[in-house]
Amino acid sequence: MNWTLRAVRAVARLAVRRGGMLTTVQDLGRQGYGHLGVPQQGAVDSYALRWALRLAGCDLGDAALEITLLGPELEVLDACFAGLAGAELGASLNGEPWPAGESRELAPSDVISFAGPRQGFRAYLGFAGGVSGERVLHSRATDLQSRVGGQGGRALWAGDLLEVGGGGGERVEAPVATSLQRDTVRFVPGPRDGLFPDGALKSLTSGPYRVTTESNRVGMRLAGPEVPGAPGDIPSEGTPLGAIEILPSGQPIILLQGRGSVGGYPVPATVISADIPVLAQLRPGQDLRFAQVDMAAARAARREIEERLLLPLLASP
Amino acid sequence: MRTGSGPYPQVLPAGDEALLCAFDGGIDPQVNARVQAYAAAVRAAAIAGVVGVVPGYHSVLVSYDPRRLDGDELARILGDLGEAEPRPEPARHHDIPVCYGGDYGPDLGEVAAATGLTVDEVVALHAGELYRVYCLGFSPGFPYLASLPPRLRLPRRAAPRLEVAQGSVAIAGLQTGIYPFQSSGGWHLIGRTPVRVFSWLEPVSALTRPGDTVSFHPIDAGTFARLERELDPAGGASGG
Numbered sequence: 001m002n003w004t005l006r007a008v009r010a011v012a013r014l015a016v017r018r019g020g021m022l023t024t025v026q027d028l029g030r031q032g033y034g035h036l037g038v039p040q041q042g043a044v045d046s047y048a049l050r051w052a053l054r055l056a057g058c059d060l061g062d063a064a065l066e067i068t069l070l071g072p073e074l075e076v077l078d079a080c081f082a083g084l085a086g087a088e089l090g091a092s093l094n095g096e097p098w099p100a101g102e103s104r105e106l107a108p109s110d111v112i113s114f115a116g117p118r119q120g121f122r123a124y125l126g127f128a129g130g131v132s133g134e135r136v137l138h139s140r141a142t143d144l145q146s147r148v149g150g151q152g153g154r155a156l157w158a159g160d161l162l163e164v165g166g167g168g169g170e171r172v173e174a175p176v177a178t179s180l181q182r183d184t185v186r187f188v189p190g191p192r193d194g195l196f197p198d199g200a201l202k203s204l205t206s207g208p209y210r211v212t213t214e215s216n217r218v219g220m221r222l223a224g225p226e227v228p229g230a231p232g233d234i235p236s237e238g239t240p241l242g243a244i245e246i247l248p249s250g251q252p253i254i255l256l257q258g259r260g261s262v263g264g265y266p267v268p269a270t271v272i273s274a275d276i277p278v279l280a281q282l283r284p285g286q287d288l289r290f291a292q293v294d295m296a297a298a299r300a301a302r303r304e305i306e307e308r309l310l311l312p313l314l315a316s317p
Numbered sequence: 318m319r320t321g322s323g324p325y326p327q328v329l330p331a332g333d334e335a336l337l338c339a340f341d342g343g344i345d346p347q348v349n350a351r352v353q354a355y356a357a358a359v360r361a362a363a364i365a366g367v368v369g370v371v372p373g374y375h376s377v378l379v380s381y382d383p384r385r386l387d388g389d390e391l392a393r394i395l396g397d398l399g400e401a402e403p404r405p406e407p408a409r410h411h412d413i414p415v416c417y418g419g420d421y422g423p424d425l426g427e428v429a430a431a432t433g434l435t436v437d438e439v440v441a442l443h444a445g446e447l448y449r450v451y452c453l454g455f456s457p458g459f460p461y462l463a464s465l466p467p468r469l470r471l472p473r474r475a476a477p478r479l480e481v482a483q484g485s486v487a488i489a490g491l492q493t494g495i496y497p498f499q500s501s502g503g504w505h506l507i508g509r510t511p512v513r514v515f516s517w518l519e520p521v522s523a524l525t526r527p528g529d530t531v532s533f534h535p536i537d538a539g540t541f542a543r544l545e546r547e548l549d550p551a552g553g554a555s556g557g
Contacts, residue, residue, distance in 0.1 A: 037454045037459050147498070235451075239378070
């Protein structure tokens with residue numbers, strides 16, 4: 001191997017030609033500051049993020065780009081190395097298809113673009129050495145509401161210059177799908193199922209729910225069978241990731257990484273951690289079905305996800 | 318089986334990464350004092366694998382990493398923690414200057430109309446009460462303050478505003494609060510304070526802590542402008 005030819009800058013740059021619909025810098029988020037009212041943030045699909053980081057040879061704490069539905073157009077200015085995971089949003093490198101679950105070496109004047117969504121909602125693009133950006137409370141995650149973190153607390157725009165760590169890597173592929181594409185989402189009862197009449201959770205599993213367009217990184221607003229007996233406002237309390245809040249109308253909102261650290265609607269059930277990546281890939285307009293499981297099943301599903309993320313990467317031809 | 322009364326919370330599942338430690342009662346200073354003492358005890362216990370401790374009005378959400386800590390074991394630890402009766406941090410008092418009405422509080426007139434009071438009576442009632450900080454949330458440093466005098470209690474606005482100015486002082490139900498940054502919001506805006514309630518500058522800090530007390534006093538627009546210059550000479554640098 002000729003190391004001089006593989007030498008890359010410590011910092012590499014990419015020019016943002018188009019920002020895409022919503023492209024933000026995200027990592028695993030800021031945890032442990034909820035008591036100050038600081039939201040968690042971070043990648044909505046942490047499963048796909050972790051694959052993108054692995055494919056790019058990053059550390060688990062590094063940041064990557066979270067790409068939503070309509071991707072950006074990026075021009076590579078300096079040699080670097082990247083991994084793509086999550087949704088299939090029609091990614092290509094200089095016009096050649098770049099499937100999710102694969103890494104690529106990038107050379108100056110290469111162009112990364114996204115032709116349009118094929119499957120899923122969020123893709124993740126990791127770069128060796130991680131994506132630079134404003135680091136607040138030990139995280140580069142973009143907080144669009146508080147306007148901090150990542151690229152000045154906002155989505156990428158045309159004209160932005162993106163800095164990544166630089167460094168090379170071996171071209172690899174993920175051994176399994178890097179996103180979980182399903183329309184069934186599992187929940188466990190609690191914490192506030194006791195505030196609802198008996199059988200209220202049966203409404204959640206009684207039929208499909210449409211993901212409405214009033215959905216974002218804060219939460220997914222659903223439309224479907226009404227959950228009866230919602231007590232309306234309750235004294236505000238801490239909100240777990242995946243909390244299924246029931247509005248006074250009986251319709252649910254599932255809280256995601258961008259949620260406020262406390263909320264005032266009752267939460268009769270919580271989506272299991274293994275299925276947050278499933279939610280992350282559902283588009284507005286799609287339907288989901290809920291299934292109720294017990295805690296043992298929730299834990300087993302999470303273990304299975306963690307085991308899958310440890311599978312060895314495959315060398316690419 | 319713990320019922321959530323006394324110092325012992327009822328430990329409820331909140332997914333496979335969190336437990337909600339719930340106390341009986343609603344918006345009540347004694348209940349919230351137990352909540353804050355309990356949250357302090359959970360933090361002091363420094364349980365490996367606990368990644369977040371978020372007190373609310375009448376509960377504490379404890380988040381954990383299930384790869385490092387078994388949820389059942391954590392539930393057992395949390396169920397026994399109430400006995401420690403730890404002392405919370407000493408409470409402080411914050412007297413917050415507010416410019417009421419006009420562009421500073423665009424809903425003041427509507428609040429007066431809806432409550433059948435004059436604008437001056439609304440201001441006098443709001444500024445005449447001593448509030449407790451029950452918890453922080455919604456956005457960084459936002460203090461949930463209660464209890465509003467009964468005559469000022471209104472439901473939230475039917476349609477939330479997309480843009481609420483930084484420092485807006487607002488009311489909803491029996492609560493009042495201060496918006497730390499420009500954001501969306503569904504409460505009634507009755508005034509604005511030049512005081513910054515959250516700073517992103519390291520070390521990141523919130524002005525108020527749960528258990529603190531807050532009062533408000535009216536100031537005029539000239540005083541608002543002067544205080545704003547004094548408190549934030551860089552002009553909004555706290556916004557990050």
